[in-house]
Amino acid sequence: MLQHHCKDCQIKSAAAKNLNTEEFDILESNSAQVIFKKGENIFKEGALSLNVAYLRTGIVKVHMHGPTREKILRIVKAPSYLGIPITFGDKINQYSATAIEDTSVCFIDSNYFRNFIYSNGKFAYEIIVELCKNELKDYHRYTSQSQKQIPGLVAETLLCISETIYNNSRFNFPLTRNEFGDMVGTSRESVSRVLSELSNEKIIEINGKEITILKKDTLEKISKNG
Amino acid sequence: MLQHHCKDCQIKSAAAKNLNTEEFDILESNSAQVIFKKGENIFKEGALSLNVAYLRTGIVKVHMHGPTREKILRIVKAPSYLGIPITFGDKINQYSATAIEDTSVCFIDSNYFRNFIYSNGKFAYEIIVELCKNELKDYHRYTSQSQKQIPGLVAETLLCISETIYNNSRFNFPLTRNEFGDMVGTSRESVSRVLSELSNEKIIEINGKEITILKKDTLEKISKNG
DNA sequence: ACCCAAATGTGATATAAATCACATAAGTTG
DNA sequence: CAACTTATGTGATTTATATCACATTTGGGT
Incomplete structure (x- = not known):
């Protein structure tokens, strides 16, 4: 647990911006900031959920066991809450979160988080907005x-990672081919083949983990046409 | 718009149970109950969303345009809110809702709904719980x-409809084969074939729209093994 | 009750993707 | 740095499912 001063935190969530001084004091005494290295598990499916996790910096994969393999539900970039649903939707975590880059996470005692919802309407509203936006993105x-x-x-995944996670046409792809498959629901071999083909056609360039999108418009066309 | 008295409504949402007399008056003056017949559209993707829809009675499909066809995102049984995310996640509806049984829906002016979130923490909390539970179900x-x-x-869909919508092993399946396909992401022919096979093997019985689950355990095994 | 449009069932064929198999490359750890 | 384990690329084969085609059946509307 690191020293932290929630009131002065420069990376407040939209919800937390609505807390007053007294509430920040409560938040500070009932939360803990933890650093996770790439690959480390942040919370685990099946465990009891006693905290709300707020992803302050870094990138995380949210995933759950499926009938035949792991399923990556979404890639989350800070700042964002991580699994409010596992706290208020069920007592037991229905999914896991794992850092795919070095990450800092604030764990907030869910009783106090709940009290903020009860007592601070603007806080509650922003939480609702975040949940709603996530649902819409998930549905798409x-x-x-x-x-x-x-x-x-x-193609869709490459564009999404490039645009919403790294804001750059060149980036270190944060997943293995296997995980890429777990994310889109296919095998690592199929992912490999498609990436090779995109590379052969000079639509992307691959250097180990580094991927560069060379022809964004072509990639968008491939994404759109399925 | 029907006469309605929210305070005396027997089908209040978990959230609305926390409203006080004054708030019920506000709700009553800023909401309207509308009856929809099977097949009628309740709200439509692309339209501006100015109301929160509360499904009071009936069954509804929530659906959106996909790259190649319509996608049925979920089947919702009353009582339940219908698309809080389209109200607070985006100004424009990202999906549609259509009655698949006769249905009554209360449309609530979203400004007043938002005010309830601001001023009534228990109301807000119950909304958050509903959103969270839905997210978990969706992820599964x-x-x-x-x-x-x-x-x-x-198999999974049949069990789900039987258990969570009708609470009965015999039920009128509320979707066409095509819609069934839109729901699980396959073609109507494939759905037909699987249903025929399940019927041949006496695992289910089909009489027109009426389906009876004869061997629930076998169906569960098929569902589990994929 | 009749007509027409929509829904359904089922065989034949085509095809995308899974799986299997193996070689190679890249990381990890003692 | 050597020995592993893990990740990756790519060909060959198999398989599930889409698609096409067409015959029935069903159901709503006048």
């Missing part, structure tokens, strides 16, 4: 994944 | 759908 991904073919899904 | 379905094969998905 959900729909894509059940209808597009693999090349479309791979 | 999401994961199934990206990993199970068609027979598993058909």
Whole structure:
């Protein structure tokens, strides 16, 4: 647990911006900041959920066991809450979170978090907005994944990672081929093949983990046409 | 718009149970109850969202346009809010809702709904709980759908409709084969074939729209094994 | 009750993707 | 740095499912 001063935190959530001095004091005494290295587990499916996790910096994969393999539900970039649903939707975590880059997470005692919802309407409203926005994004991904073919899904994922996570056409792809498959619901071999093909056609460039999107418009076309 | 008295409503949401007399008056003056017949559209993707819809009675499908066809995101049984995310996640509806049984829906002016969140913490908390529970359910379905094969998905869907919507092993299946396909992400032909096979093997019985689950344990095994 | 449109069932064929198999490359750890 | 384990690329084969085609059936509307 690191020294932390919630009131002066420069990376407040939209919800936390509505807390008053007294509430920040409560937050500070009932939360703990923890650093996770790449690959470390932040919370685990099946465990009791006693805290709300707030991802302050870093990138995380949210994942759960599926019928045949692990499923990566979403990639979350800080700042964002991580699994409010596992705290208020069920006593037991229904999914896991694992750092895919070095990450700092604030764990907030869920009783106090709940009290903020009870007592601070603007805080509650911002939490609701975040949950709602996530649901909409999930539904779009959900729909894509059940209808597009693999090349479309791979293209969509590359664009998404490039645009929403790294804001850059060149980036270190944070997942293994296997995890990429777990994310779009296919095998590592199929991902490999599609990436090779995109590379051969000079639509992307691959250097180990580093991927560069060379022809964004073509990739968007592939993504759109499924 | 029907006469309605929110305070005396017997089908209050978990959130609305926390409203006081004054708030019920506000709710009553800023909401309208509307009846929808089977097949009628309740709200439509692309339209501006100015109301929160509360499904008071009936059954509804929530759906959106996908890359190649319509996608049924979930089947919702009353009582439940219908698309809080389209109200607070985006100005424009990202998905549609259509009655699949006769249905009554209360439309609540979203400004007043927002005010309840601001001023009534227990109301806000129950909304958050509902959003969270839905997210967890969605993630499980999401994961199934990206990993199970068609027979598993058909079995899962039959069990889900039987258990969570009708609480009965015999029920009128509320979707066409095409819609069933839109729901699990497959073609109507594949759905037909799987249903025929389940019927041939006496695991279910089909009489037009009426489906009876004869061997629930076998169906569960098929669902589990994908 | 009749007509027409929509929904359904089922066989034949095509195809995307899984799986299997193996070689190679990259990381990890003692 | 050597020995592993893990990750990756790619060909060959198999398989589940989409698609196409067409015959029935069902159900709503006048």
